[in-house]
Amino acid sequence: MAPRAYWKGSLKLSLVSCPVVLYPASTSVEKTRFHMINKETGNRLKQQMIDAETGDVVESDQKGRGYELKKGQYVEIEKDELEAVQIESNHTIEIDSFVPREEIDKRYYNHPYYIAPDGKAAVDAFAVIRDAMKDEERVALARIVLTNREHVMAIEPLGKGLLGTTLRYPYELRDEDDFFEDIKTPKITKDMVELAGHILHKMAAHFDPSKFKDEYEDALKALVRRKASGKTIKVPEPEEKPDNVINLMDALKASLKGKSAAKRRAHGSTARRAPARRTAKKAHRSAARHRKAG
Secondary structure (H helix, E strand, C coil): CCCCCCCEEEEECCCCCEEEEEEEEECCCCCCCCCECCCCCCECCCCCCCCCCCCEECCCCCCCCCEEEECCCCECCCCHHHHCCCCCCCCCEEEEEEEEEEHHCCHHHHEEEEECCHHHHHHHHHHHHHHHHHHHHHEEEEEEEEEECEEEEEEEEEEEEEEEECCCCHCCCCCHHHHHHHCCCCCHHHHHHHHHHHHHHHHHCCCCCCCCCHHHHHHHHHHHHHHHHHCCCCCCCCCCCCCCCCCCCHHHHHHHHHHHHHHHHHHHHHHHHHHHHHHHHHHHHHHHHHHHHH
C-alpha cells in the first residue's frame, strides 16, 4: 500500500494536464535518534524558549518573528503580514521548458519526489508526457508551490513514473572561488599523473548504492543494544596518527602494488576460507535455533 501523498495537483504541459500525486523519495525514519533526558530521573526533557537578555521563560502567546537589521536590533513581522507575501498554491506543476540533463549543475539538486498519476483517468496523459520526455532525453523545468514557497523542479522519467527534484536558487549556493582561489598549482610530473590514472583504472566500478554501508549507524544500533542489555561500553584508545610527511611518488607506487596484491590475497583467502565460513555460518544458525527452542 502506497503511503499518503505529500502533495496533490496537476502536471501541466501546454494544454495537456493530468492529476498527479507527489511522494517524498527520501526518508530519515530508519536513522537512530536520541532524545534529551534527565539523567537522574530518566524522564524526557522539554525545551523552553528563554529571553536572551532577561532569562525569563517566554510563553507561546509572547512569541513573535523578527528580522535582525543589525546586531541586537530586530524588526517584528506579524503573522498576517507574513501571510500577505506567501504564495498560494494553485496545485499545478507548470512545465516551462526542457533542458539537456547534463546542463544542470549537480549543486542545484535539492529534495527528490516521486510523481505518479492520480487515478486511472490520469494514466494516459501521464504516460504521454513521460514517454515524450524519454524520447527527447531532456529534463523538464517546472514551477511548484510547496510549503508556501515557489520552487523550481527538475522532472525526468523514472521507471513507470517521474522523478521530480526541487532545485536550489542561485543565492543558496556559495561561490566555489571563495574556497578554491587559494589552492596553488604545483608542478606535477607526467609519471605521477599516469600512476594515479592506473590506480583509478584498477578501482573502476559501477554505481551500486546497495553496497553503501553506514558504519556509524550500525555502530550506534550496536551500542544501544549493548547498553540496553546491561553490558559495559569500553571506549577504545585513540589510534596514533601516522606521519603525514610522505614521498608522493612512493605512495603512488605502493598504492598501485598494494591494490593488486590485496586483490590477489583476498581472492586466495576467499577460496581457502569459504568452507570454513560456511561451517561457521551453519554452526551459528544451529546455535541460534537452539537458543530459540530453549
